[in-house]
Amino acid sequence: MSEDDRIYTACVLVIGNEILxxxxxxxxxxxxxxxxxxxxxxxxxxxxxxxxxxxxVRVVNELRAKYDYVFTTGGIGPTHDDITADCVARAFGVELVEDPEAIRRLLKNYADPxxxxxxxxxxxxxxxxGIMIDNPVSAAPGFQIGNVYVMAGVPRIMQAMFDGIRGRLKGGKPMLSRTLSVELPEGKMAEGLGALQNRYADLEIGSYPFFRLGKPGSAIVIRGTDKARLDTAIGELAEMMRGLGGNPVEDA
Amino acid sequence: MSEDDRIYTACVLVIGNEILxxxxxxxxxxxxxxxxxxxxxxxxxxxxxxxxxxxxVRVVNELRAKYDYVFTTGGIGPTHDDITADCVARAFGVELVEDPEAIRRLLKNYADPxxxxxxxxxxxxxxxxGIMIDNPVSAAPGFQIGNVYVMAGVPRIMQAMFDGIRGRLKGGKPMLSRTLSVELPEGKMAEGLGALQNRYADLEIGSYPFFRLGKPGSAIVIRGTDKARLDTAIGELAEMMRGLGGNPVEDA
Structure with a gap:
């Protein structure tokens, strides 16, 4: 098995009372x-x-044992309610220490030392x-320790941090996805969809209903890593939709 | 202790590949x-x-043991990927059976039987x-079994379902909240905020940074169930902000 065939899994852990x-x-x-x-x-x-x-602490330990990557957001600011770094250090059983390079970056960010x-x-x-995760927006870094990536909660900062670490992350075969939308209620296609899923157990077929101009429609998403299989399944899906009087349109 | 003093807890469980x-x-x-x-x-x-x-199944059982209420969304449609009802029945160790009233409602919803x-x-x-949760949008019901409330994933339908069960849910004292925003970076207030939190351990003080017209600001949220304590703490917070040269404004 080449390294490509490995499946890499992840969990996002959002930490913050303000969301709840x-x-x-x-x-x-x-x-x-x-x-x-x-x-x-x-x-x-x-x-x-x-x-x-x-x-x-409990959840970080649960998730880092379960998934290849854990990405946390939130709780790394300067106030008393910012306890993520302390908790992650505790979860790993290590000290939390001031990093000289992080201090240099913060100093550069303030007008007056x-x-x-x-x-x-x-x-x-x-x-x-742990190693630092750069923060090009407001200097205060995130960090990576083991398979846990600790990032800011403010979306603009989190996104900049993630873009910075993206190159370090190993992924498997990309999940390919094709979607056909049709003006048919999903209940009409359900039997055919179930049969299609049974024939293509290696693909993931999802059905998402919508209403457009008062008419029921469905978006059927097929996902998988094998392009040829995906294309064949999409062909069968389109045929099934036409057989039910629908006019499938592929979403961009 | 009056019933009011009890704290009621909840978890929301979103089920669906399309979110992930x-x-x-x-x-x-x-x-x-x-x-x-x-x-x-x-x-x-x-x-x-x-x-x-x-x-x-595993997560439903974990969460229903841990919280007073579990609200699930998603996975109750007609297609093969809609497995929430089956899973919840399995979690409770009971059969899943066709409900005559639910059938009546669905029949009324279709032009042709x-x-x-x-x-x-x-x-x-x-x-x-279990008992039904009404679906005034598209007829197909959700249901409640024990402390688990199973609702649709489509927001418009989920919201209508929740509005219908709202009256059945017991809550405790409402959490009161007041917010002061100020054009001061949270790092300047952090020491004072920590001290305030220590003096008011019964309240929850959150600090949320923002940028407005390029200037750093902070929204400080204080939450609690005791109005008098909350008001006193907000008074002290406003004074602290003014002492640092800020002009606190209360958010609506």
Whole structure:
């Protein structure tokens, strides 16, 4: 088996009371889902948990044992509710120490060195054995330790951090995807779709209903890593849709 | 202790490959977070998992033991990838049986009784011991069994379902929240915020940075169930902000 055939899995762990209270709407899960899929990494799970130390430690340890990659967002700022770095260090059983390069970067970011107060210095701490993740937006770095990637919660910063580490991440064969939309309710196609899924157990067939101008329609997504199989299945799907009086259109 | 003093907890469980692939952006977690918070129910966790039977069964059992309420979204349509009802029945160790009232509702929804084919009849199945959740949008019901509420994934349908069950849900004291925004970076206030949090351990103080017209600002959210304590803490927070040269503004 070549290395390509390995499947790489991931989980996104969103840490923050503001998401669970509804005050802030998470945008990181969806963004990372797209990027990971494009990188040949399968996002298997996403979780949102509160700013509770024991819970974060427990969940980080659970997830890093289960998936190839864990990406956390949130909780790495300068205030008392920013406890992600402390929790990840505790999960790995290592010290959290001030990183001289991180201090240099923070200093460069402030007009007056005195602005780097004790609270802001906390943002320069990295667990022993971890390496920095660059923050081109506001200097304070994230970090990687083992298979855990700790990033900011602010989407603009998180996205810049992820773009910086993207090159380090190993992925498997990219998941290919084709979608046919049709003005047929999914209930009409359900039997045919089930049969198609049975014939193509190596592909993943999803059915997503929608309404357009008051008419029910369905988007059928077929995903898999083998282009030839995917194309054949899409051909059979289009035929099935036409047989039911539909006019399938491929989504871009 | 009056019943009011009990804390009611909840988890939202989003089931669907389309969220994890990035094809569909979840909107249900944020919407439910707001509604649950308003209902005096604490959303402690949200999870997104794939359409994998064993995984769904395991997670439903984990979460229903841990929280007062579990709200699932997704996977209750007519196609082969709609396996939530089967999984929830398996998690509870009960049969999934066709509900005559659900069949009546589905029949009323189709022009021709023949349109209620075998695939669509699957949507009328409810686990033994469960009760229906009305679907005023497209007839096919959700259901409640024990502390698990199974709802559709399409936001418009999920929202209508939740509005219908809202009256059945018991909540505790509502979580009150006040927010002061100020044109000060959170790093400048961090020490004061930490001290404030220490003095008000019964309140939850969150700090959320933002940029407005290129200037760094912070929204400080204080939450708690005791209005008098919350108001006093907000007063102290405003004073602290003014002491640092800020001009705090209360968010609506």
């Amino acid at each position: 209270s509804g005050r802030t709407k998470d945008a990181n899960i969806g963004w990372l889902a797209e990027k990971l899929t494009a990188a040949g990494i399968r996002l298997r799970e996403a979780r949102v948990i509160a700013d509770v130390e024991d819970e974060i 005195k602005d780097l107060n004790a609270a802001r210095r906390r943002m320069a701490r990295i667990p022993v054995g | 692939s990035g094809r569909t952006k979840d909107a249900n977690i944020g919407w439910l977070a707001e509604k649950l918070t308003a209902a005096g129910i604490r959303l402690r966790e949200a999870r997104v998992i794939a359409d994998v039977e064993d995984e769904i 023949k349109d209620l084919n075998a695939a669509r009849r699957r949507m009328a199945r409810i686990p033994v011991g």
